[in-house]
Amino acid sequence: MASIMENFTNQEIDINSLPQFETVDFQAISKNNLIKANLLNTLFLCAAILGCGILFYFRIGQAQLILLITAVILYFGFQFWNISKLQKNYGFALREKDILYRRGNLVTKTTVVPFNRIQHVSISRDLLDKMLKIATLKIFTAGGSGSDIIITGLAPELAVRLKEALATKLTSDEF
């Protein structure tokens, strides 16, 4: 009991003096992520136009076609606007003991993962990522998919550096 008591203190904590996650400065992600998102969206747009064309070929009614085209324009208009807005809001930040990730346009979401709760970290790159020279950093916890952080559109060197930094944190925190 005595050995436990020696390094055990229990001072009262002033909750308001603790570091605040909401005042952290976020670091933006690579601009190439914007290109990737726009490219994908354009691809979908092409598919949608193709679909409209096929429907037109089968002679659907005039009214329905107009409705369809308005829907497509509205949807893709929103998407392009959303993508440009999203790009501004993507951001991550490292603190001494946790990592923060912010995303979302209409709904801004920030997830904070303490280093001592990270299970493992991985980097993935798909074809477009390779062409645009970006990478995705995935940080997994035991809290299910909602609790994982997936940072898209990082410069590959930065992703590797982050991964290594996190890995050293993981091993040093363990003991």
Added chain:
Amino acid sequence: MNSNLFGAPQRQSQIGVLLIFLTKIFNLLKGFWAIIIYFLFTGPSISTIIYISLGLGGATILILIYSFVYYRRFLFHIDYAKQEFILEKGVFNKENIAIPFDRIQQVYIKRSILQRILDVSSFVIETAGSKEEEININAISNERANQLLGILIEVRDKYSVNITEAEMSKNSNQNQDWSHKLSFLSLLKIGISTNYLRGLVLMSAFFATIYNELRTVSEEYSDTLQEYLSELSGPLESVSIFMLIAFFVLLLSILITIAEVFIKYFNLKLTQTKDSLELEMGLNTNTKVSLKPKRVQMLQVITNPVQKWLNLYQVRISLANSENDLQKSKIKIPGLDEDTVSKVNSFLYSNRSSNIERSFSPNRVLLIRYLLLLLIPALVSYLTVVFIDAISIKIWLLFIGLYSIIGVIWQILMFRSLKLIITEEFVYKKYGVWSKIEERFEIYKIQSISISQPLWYKKRNLANIVFHTAGGDIPFRAVNNNILPYINYMFYKVETNSSSWM
């Protein structure tokens, strides 16, 4: 402990071949039942029957060989030197699974009816981590299963010592060991007071389909039915017939629930030993689980007014899992009295006094959201009424009126019941209109927290918070920003805590 028991690689009980064989056959039949029934009904020619039976015979022999090889190559043992449980299996590809003692999370025995007949048990080892690393030994003799259970629990406890566990066992030493058994009467009470609504819905769905079937099949008999109905002297009698049917449906649904409760929770026994809670229950599959406080991620206590009156509480315990599949790792213990619930509570979480206690309620915006969500089904049903005209608009208005009154009252009560309480060590969430649910978890068991803010919350200074734990997500919506210091406090707690969360 007999130090070398299970030290050498060994097979399952010999009767296991039969179990493997029967299970495979059963699975095969399950896969092909539609085809089999089709053949039976089409009345095949003799030659096809011969071919099919030849094929079936061949398949049976193949399965028998497969079962035998599977049995022969299914080997398990304990490597005491490396501190691992090792399983080798596989007919075509050999799989070698090694589970270090300290990774073992749950060890338990269960038995299905078939296993009871063959007098063998399933032995299950669950680990934290990827889901493939769960071990199932399906045909081990009862005696050896119990031996193995004892050994594995012992080695697991021995090799996963750390500060929290030492602390826990110290605390639990002060508690008196106790045991709680579910009596026949409480089982009956649980059966009557749970799920009758669900049973009712199920039964009415069942009757609705039967009614539909009958209507389509007996289109030609409809005239006679009409005659029969018109023979009834007046509306009073048809009403009484409907009442009778409804009564029987209700009775049947209650009986089904009672049967279900009996099968699931027969002989439920909860025992507290020095450092774990032992749970045993089940008629069909006898489940034995050993719960350790450290591995518990979240605790739910559920009751409804009727059950509260009967002094019945249900406890649900979420254990750590890596998948998102919550149901699987949630252990339900029904029919505990208030006293036992507090005992379970104080065992799992040794009661600590708290300097901080702060309660949060959601903003009124959430109620508006709830009410808007209520509108969607109404709108959809309106559109179907207008475009398909299955029922007349008057009946629809009646239904929608009833629906909105109940819905609005329900949502207001739901909104009012939502509470988040943060203390020095714990987070509590309370909610529920009919069933009152209280969720509780330790702050240091949090894996991460997500804070989201829709555009329209910004002006009102609101945020949605989701606490991610290994036992599932706990969301709390539309709470004022003055919760943020407490969120920061939680990060402080998690980041300064060195004890492991499982």
